[in-house]
Amino acid sequence: MIPNIRRGRRVGGLLRYLYGPGRREEHVNPHLVAAWDGAGPLSALEPAAGHLGKWDFRALADVLEQPVRSGRNPPRQAVWHCSLRTHPSDRRLSDVQWGRIAAEVMAQAGLAPHGDEGAVRWVAVRHGADHIHIVVTLVRQDRRTEWARHDRWRVQAACRDLEERYGLHRVGRAATARRRPTAPELHKARRLQRSEADRDVLRRETRFAAAAANGAEEFFALLREDGLLVRPRMSSTRPGEVTGYSVAIDRPDPIWYGGGRLATDLTLPRLRARWQETTAAPSTGEQDDLIDRAIREVRAAGLEGGDACDLLFVAARHVPGKAKRRILLRAADALDRAARPRRSAPARTRADLRVLARLLHLTGQLGDDRNTAAVLELLLAFARLAEALADLKAAGRQLHQARDAREAARLLRTAAGPLSPGVTQPLTPGRDRRQDPAAADAPGRHP
Incomplete structure (x- = not known):
């Protein structure tokens, strides 16, 4: 469920848009599905259809604005507007279900707690199958201003809870370390x-x-x-x-x-x-032995995928072949999104993986005739790690991270395909390089 919150000044203008045809005639059958405690029957609040089918919003706008006019210190932008939209794969919810969802969001946001008769006034309007709009005036009925602090975080938390309660698709922001482009x-x-x-x-x-x-x-x-x-x-x-x-x-x-x-x-x-944990690196030794050690460490990494990402980023830069390098860079980026937490670094218990990442960089190119089989086994070890991580994230309802982990596993098995025919699906033919998010083929060349 996706919430979108905005502030404004004019209740009438917002109601006129919600009950209007929309920008592309997308509004169908606009009507109220919920209102504040003590509002009475929804039919009494519903705007009347006036001459030539035009709606008369004056009564509803007036009753919503009454607390603002009598407020002790009303805010400059007294109108709080939140839209809630379900995922396209979700079932269609009834008006009763949407009304309960709106009331729960208002309560968890702290704007209209359950049983608070002096809370703000609000209504929920539905004019489409998959979403509603909540219109609120930010002055309580006891004349105190409701500043709606931390409202976005609270509404997001309410949506996560409601997704679980109603069995809806989890569309919350993925908990990864990545900062998305604006x-x-x-x-x-x-x-x-x-x-x-x-x-x-x-x-x-x-x-x-x-x-x-x-x-x-x-x-x-x-x-x-x-x-x-x-x-x-x-x-x-x-x-x-x-x-x-x-x-x-x-x-x-x-x-x-x-x-x-x-x-x-x-x-x-x-x-x-x-x-500090990787400065004391062992000697490089033979490259074959180095790859064998990397395979063992990836297998032993369990579901601590964050450190394995470092090794995969370095391996992706040193495998031969531009096409395979691009695929592995995409896989490393997807595994990184799936494995790393957003706000804090995980407890790093696999320092050997980071030591091996540095050694792979120092030894240079991978994949000569002597160690082709070892490189294949390394890629498949990474794929198995990604698949196990995907199962873990899916079990925890972290669907974005589960999707990224599955994408990493698919790309890793695709990259292993040319080394071992028949192991995985082939490369996608005719891919437009301009759409490839990892199209940097060589150091120092950026799109």
Whole structure:
């Protein structure tokens, strides 16, 4: 269930739109499905159809605005408007069900708690099969202003609970470390015919450099080798100490992104905490033995997929073949979205995986004739890890992360296909490279 909250000043204008034909004649049979406690029967509140079929909203708008006119300190934007929409795959809900959902959202948002006779006045309007609109005036009937603080977080939490209660599709935001591109960033990328937004390019390159480095200096050097601009941030209280960084693609008028704007675990303090566990790296040894060790570590990783992502990002950069490299970069990005938490880094218990990621980077290209079978087994080990993670996330109703994990497993088995014919489905023929979100073929070349 997707909520969308806005503020406004005019109740009449909002009601006129909700009961009107819509921008594309999409509004059908507008009617009330719920109202505040003590409002009386809905039929008495329903706007009357006037001359030539026009609605008369004056009575409903007047009764909603009465607390605002008599309020002690009414807000400048006294109208609170929330739309609630179900997923296209959900069943059609009845008016009674929508009315109960609206009342529950109002209660959990703190605007009209159950049993509070002095709460704000509100109505819920339905003019479509899959959504309703809740119209609220933000002054309580006891004349006190309801400021609706933290309303978005509370409504989101209410929707997650209602999805579970009514068996609806979970469409809440995925709990991953990824910071998605904003709408202006996506529009700019399409306008300039770039394959992906700058934020996505920078996050992928930064995550590879973080996995391959063992300290801030090497991290910044790897970013510069990939053709990125790097701007360390110096401490304002301790001269000479680097406390953060920003990166940008080398273009005219570059747009800079701090590590925290790319992903929550890419800030410099968190990267330093990770590097402290990987500085004592063992000797590289033979590449065959290195891949065998990587296979064992991935198999032993269980469902702690975050550290395995570091190894996969490095492996994706060093396998031969541009097509396979693109697929593996997409798989690494999908597994990263599925495995990493959004607000805090997981307890890192697989330091050996990060050590191996660094060693794979130091040894260079993978996949020569001597270790083809070992590389195949490594990719399949990653695929099995992704499939197990998908089952875990699906069992926990984390459907976005489960979907990303399944996509990672599919891409990994696809990449393993050319190494072992018949193992997986073939590459998708004729894919438009401009639509490939991981089309960076070589370091330093960005769309």
